[in-house]
Amino acid sequence: MNDLYLTLRSVTPGQKGRDALQKAGIRCSLLRAPREIAPGGCAYALALREQDRSRAQTVLDRSGVRWVGCYRRRADGSFVRTDP
Amino acid sequence: MIYLDNAATTLRKPPQVSQAVVQALRRCANPGRGGHAAAALAEETVYRTRKTAAAYFGLEPEQVCFTANATEGLNIALRSLVRPGSRVVLSGLEHNAVTRTLTGLGAELVPVSAHIFDGDRWLEAFSDALTPGTAACVCLQLSNVFGAVLPVDRIGALCAARRIPFVVDASQSAGLLPVRPAFWQAAFTAMPGHKGLMGPQGTGLLLCRAEPAPLRFGGTGSNSMEQTMPSELPDRLEAGTLNVPGIAGLGAALDWLTRQDPALLLRRERGLLDTAVRGLRALGVPVWAGADQLGVLSFRIPGLDNEEAAARYAKAGIALRAGLHCAPLAHRTGGTLPEGTIRLSLSVLSEPGEIRSFLSVTKGMMNH
Numbered sequence: 001m002n003d004l005y006l007t008l009r010s011v012t013p014g015q016k017g018r019d020a021l022q023k024a025g026i027r028c029s030l031l032r033a034p035r036e037i038a039p040g041g042c043a044y045a046l047a048l049r050e051q052d053r054s055r056a057q058t059v060l061d062r063s064g065v066r067w068v069g070c071y072r073r074r075a076d077g078s079f080v081r082t083d084p
Numbered sequence: 085m086i087y088l089d090n091a092a093t094t095l096r097k098p099p100q101v102s103q104a105v106v107q108a109l110r111r112c113a114n115p116g117r118g119g120h121a122a123a124a125l126a127e128e129t130v131y132r133t134r135k136t137a138a139a140y141f142g143l144e145p146e147q148v149c150f151t152a153n154a155t156e157g158l159n160i161a162l163r164s165l166v167r168p169g170s171r172v173v174l175s176g177l178e179h180n181a182v183t184r185t186l187t188g189l190g191a192e193l194v195p196v197s198a199h200i201f202d203g204d205r206w207l208e209a210f211s212d213a214l215t216p217g218t219a220a221c222v223c224l225q226l227s228n229v230f231g232a233v234l235p236v237d238r239i240g241a242l243c244a245a246r247r248i249p250f251v252v253d254a255s256q257s258a259g260l261l262p263v264r265p266a267f268w269q270a271a272f273t274a275m276p277g278h279k280g281l282m283g284p285q286g287t288g289l290l291l292c293r294a295e296p297a298p299l300r301f302g303g304t305g306s307n308s309m310e311q312t313m314p315s316e317l318p319d320r321l322e323a324g325t326l327n328v329p330g331i332a333g334l335g336a337a338l339d340w341l342t343r344q345d346p347a348l349l350l351r352r353e354r355g356l357l358d359t360a361v362r363g364l365r366a367l368g369v370p371v372w373a374g375a376d377q378l379g380v381l382s383f384r385i386p387g388l389d390n391e392e393a394a395a396r397y398a399k400a401g402i403a404l405r406a407g408l409h410c411a412p413l414a415h416r417t418g419g420t421l422p423e424g425t426i427r428l429s430l431s432v433l434s435e436p437g438e439i440r441s442f443l444s445v446t447k448g449m450m451n452h
Binding site: 013032044064 | 115134135144308309310317318
């Protein structure tokens with residue numbers, strides 16, 4: 001289950017990040033960020049598995065993709081911020 | 085029709101281009117404006133072109149910004165660097181897209197001139213003019229009037245050494261010559277999508293290696309609560325709905341170009357230009373030709389007004405352009421004001437038979 005959400009300001013870094021993660025063998029999906037984790041309105045998120053967190057951060061850093069926030073989705077659907 | 089006006093726009097495109105445009109018109113919604121399938125397809129279509137262009141020009145995808153044409157890209161670049169009174173050094177071959185923009189900004193224009201087809205002389209002229217206090221340097225890679233190829237790699241190195249931002253107009257060269265903004269150390273490189281890149285009209289690219297100021301303000305589908313434009317590229321420059329069908333067509337064109345052998349395309353086009361130059365000279369037609377030249381040839385039919393000559397070519401089914409080609413500065417530098425010239429311009433899809441037909445019609449005109 002993809003329960004870790006890395007939020008991005010716009011779609012292009014999201015697409016670049018998605019491609020980089022998938023190239024590194026990390027499963028992820030790019031989606032429009034739920035309102036709760038997009039206080040600025042209209043943002044995107046890369047959703048991936050918590051277990052891939054460390055490796056994903058390395059891959060994104062290397063690709064020059066900066067995310068805005070890191071959130072874990074709870075079982076009830078709400079989010080908790082878990083920035084490193 | 086024999087189409088030899090490719091410096092204005094290429095008319096014959098790879099068939100995939102129109103197919104991609106039609107597909108996008110039918111299936112793509114507004115990118116970044118929804119999470120539904122049609123918006124997502126538009127986002128992926130736009131990103132695919134962005135990524136292909138980035139690979140083609142040796143940059144990162146976010147450094148590729150879509151514009152409506154080269155003029156818009158040059159406006160953004162120059163407005164980002166130039167203030168009223170700024171000293172701007174430019175080649176004496178620049179288009180009105182540069183000179184009118186700089187004039188509108190209230191800049192001090194410092195055009196440099198040299199023998200049109202002598203790259204070393206151009207370099208010397210730029211070296212003399214690029215003095216401390218220069219706000220920007222602008223140079224085209226290939227002249228839309230004379231086909232002269234300017235040494236933008238060496239001019240870029242000069243600018244970098246003197247810490248002067250460098251802007252390249254690759255309007256006539258993109259798709260034919262290597263365009264390498266990182267190697268040139270260019271702050272901005274602007275080009276249309278609809279000429280040598282073979283995409284549809286209404287498309288253009290601005291390749292950004294410096295921070296640009298937005299020309300348009302509005303919605304980007306990102307960070308909507310914020311009332312200033314996003315600082316990140318490409319959103320900073322892409323307010324409003326993008327030309328998704330055009331961008332899809334440009335992507336198909338870039339895919340096609342990427343599969344071609346660039347050396348072969350260059351050799352073919354050089355060969356066609358040589359044939360045209362030799363043929364015209366054999367007929368006694370004055371031409372502006374030289375060693376560092378590609379794709380574009382200016383000439384005149386003795387005793388005939390340029391527009392009248394172009395009209396006669398058009399009547400014979402040959403499309404050429406006469407006049408000043410929106411570049412009076414280039415004609416001043418080339419000594420072809422006020423009449424201008426007749427311009428023949430090629431594309432990588434031009435054919436030897438088209439040049440033969442053009443020469444045959446020219447022969448008929450010279451005999452009358």
